[in-house]
Amino acid sequence: MNGAGQPIRWSAPPLIANAWLRRSLIAGTVIYVMLALASLDVNWQRLAEGVPRAIRFVSAFFPPDFISRWSDIEAGLLESLTMTLTSTVVGIGLSVPIGVGAARNVAPRWVYFFCRSIIAASRSFQEIIVAIILVALVGFGPLAGFLTLSFATIGFLAKLLAEDIEAIDPSAPEAIRATGASYLQWLNYGIQPQIMPRLIGLSMYRLDINFRESAVIGIVGAGGIGATLNTAIDRYEFDSAAAILLIIIAIVMLSEYSSSWIRRKVQ
Amino acid sequence: MSSHGTTLRLRALSKRYRTGDLALDRVDLDVPAGQVMALIGPSGAGKSTLIRCVNRLVEPTSGSIVLGSTDITGLTPRGLRRARQRMGMIFQEYALVERLTVMENVLSGQLGSVGFWRSYFRRFPEATVRQAFAMLERVGLSDHIDKRADALSGGQRQRVGIARALVQNPEILLVDEPTASLDPKTSRQIMRLVCELCAEHGLAAVINIHDVQLAQLFVQRIVGLRAGRVVFDGPPGELNADVLTEIYGEEDWTASLGGKQAASSAQAALEVEEERLAGLT
Known part of the structure; x- marks a missing residue:
């Protein structure tokens, strides 16, 4: 029953039918995420200094003291x-x-x-x-x-x-x-x-x-x-x-x- | 429960849904006491709407519904609840409260006549409980009284539904596609049970049903509905290919009327059927 006119390829219809809308939504999202990441002003030096400070802070929690209070x-x-x-x-x-x-x-x-x-x-x-x-x-x-x-x-x-x-x-x-x-x-x-x-x-x-x-x-x-x-x-x-x-x-x-x-x- | 006279009288009953669909178009119908009547017709013909208008689960748009001597259409909320007690309803998908026990489901038929706190604590009057036990025995569920309804098979669930309707001590049964979710054998058993109980209690019944053959086997009268109008009203024997075409539209009906030679006497068909089923059970 392999009819000559039958298509042989099929793909699921996309979630958003309008191709133009679909592509611009994807492009817009990618651009927004890149801009947002670029706007994060990470101070690497401050971060490096902070690490030992954080370790000191956390280590003050050990050992836990259940008794005195x-x-x-x-x-x-x-x-x-x-x-x-x-x-x-x-x-x-x-x-x-x-x-x-x-x-x-x-x-x-x-x-x-x-x-x-x-x-x-x-x-x-x-x-x-x-x-x-x-x-x-x-x-x-x-x-x-x-x-x-x-x-x-x-x-x-x-x-x-x-x-x-x-x-x-x-x-x-x-x-x-x-x-x-x-x-x-x-x-x-x-x-x-x-x-x-x-x-x-x-x-x-x-x-x-x-x-x-x-x-x-x-x-x-x-x-x-x-x-x-x-x-x-x-x-x-x-x-x-x-x-x-x-x-x-x-x-x-x-x-x-x-x-x-x-x-x-x-x- | 008079043994003569008319139990249910519909006059010019119409229902138009908010969507604009006219589900019932000036239906006149009388159901005499003790008569078991089947309502057949294609999906969307208004069968389900008709029986739901009778107990006003669906509000009719115009026309009158009289049960015994009570005009159903003009009732106060309290009066409507009292009228609903007089009509037992049986549903297509059983409509049991799945998480309650069989007994609670059956006793719920008496909700209209006990107070809230009694029903809340499941303290139903002794007479009601005794009747519920008797009814469960009658439908063959004595061994399942404390089981949850969702633990039962389809046929057993419908028996619970029947017992719930009968415990109301109704004057009429409104039955909506009782066999649509059941296999052929169970369908016959359920139809037989409903019809036997109607005979035992002198009840009238309106049964919506898709299966024309099944209807012919068990009921005394068939009413055909198409697009909200009554297009056929007569004994099962009068149903022929022309009538079915009138109700459902063009189709080859010979198979559906297989029992036609016997159908000249519906009673004969019933007996043949019973003999055959005796071998099955």
């Missing part, structure tokens, strides 16, 4: 863990109704826009900025941290939850609606089972993020292990700082493994 570290750690857990629980509690309200397929228009703007507000402020404002509002300490992390959790969890609800398979909810179920029953039977694994997974992930963030916002005065770390660095006690960093890494790794284990279990 242990009571401070312990207190900071407990504060951080408390802050993490409470803010995650409160954050989830707030995120679930907001997330449901921000899903286009289950909420009326005006609720949708209201909830979306809460999420947008929460997402547009970085944790540190929120922490600075809240420290100014409620004073130094873990309360500011707790409020910051609760607020930040909404932007993360409610947004991803809403997107998950919007992507559900509509057939089961339709069937539940057809039984004469009320709106809340419909959410409970038609929607919730489909998003539950993801909600649990995201919550575990957020717990992990909130712990890491608690270390960061402590630096601007929101309490916890971050405050302890900041104090250690301010006092040039780099060996204690190294101990704190190692503990943070260990806890983050631990929560990483346990959360991925839990996520696998609920699939």
Whole structure:
């Protein structure tokens, strides 16, 4: 069946059909990257001087000293863990109704826009900025941290939850609606089972993020292990700082493994 | 559940989608109590729209729908929920809540008559639970009560869907392509089960179905829909090549009407079929 008129070559159609547009985009990107690289004014001499300085700085972290500041570290750690857990629980509690309200397929228009703007507000402020404002509002300490992390959790969890609800398979909810179920029953039977694994997974992930963030916002005065770390660095006690960093890494790794284990279990 | 009279009455029912497509064009249809009716027609003829208009999963544009003596079109949200309880629906892709157990899926048929917290904690009234157990036994799923719905085969899932619809104690079943995702043997078993249950409970049913032969085997009346209009309405025996051409368009229909010699009496065809399947099962 080798017809005479059949073409023998075939290549996949390009992503951008217009050849002129395609070539000028490629050329433009190459030129921009070259210009940008050329504009980086690297001072090689300064870099060479900096290397031993950096080595000295890093070596001050060794050996890590867990002992001399242990009571401070312990207190900071407990504060951080408390802050993490409470803010995650409160954050989830707030995120679930907001997330449901921000899903286009289950909420009326005006609720949708209201909830979306809460999420947008929460997402547009970085944790540190929120922490600075809240420290100014409620004073130094873990309360500011707790409020910051609760607020930040909404932007993360409610947004991803809403997107998950919007992507559900509509057939089961339709069937539940057809039984004469009320709106809340419909959410409970038609929607919730489909998003539950993801909600649990995201919550575990957020717990992990909130712990890491608690270390960061402590630096601007929101309490916890971050405050302890900041104090250690301010006092040039780099060996204690190294101990704190190692503990943070260990806890983050631990929560990483346990959360991925839990996520696998609920699939 | 009166054993005589009309269960469902549609008058000048029209549905125009926002895209401008006229899915239903002034459909008049009466379904007497206890009658199992098949709705056939090509894809896009409005079959699915028609049964979804009945329980207002799709809002009709104009016309009236009367179930028993209730005008469905003019109901408040609460009234609509109560009316939906009286109509059991069975779906093409089963539409089960995959991550819930078989029992939870069946009990969800009673959501309309229990309060939110009872349903939230799965504390359904004893009578409902007893009925659900009985219904699961009737459809042959007694061994799978606590399994998750997504652990079942296609035929088993559709049985759960049937049990869920029956637990509602409906007056009519709205059945949307019940066999489209099933193999031929399971399709027949499911159709037979639906029709038997309708007979046992004196239910009327509107069954959307693609498979004309299957419809002829099991139902008492066939309504053909084309482009939103009723173009055929009669007993299965009256279906012939001309009628099928009228509904679906030009095609060689001899194979689809294979059971035509027996189809003069649909009952005879049913018996032949049952005999053959007895050997299979």
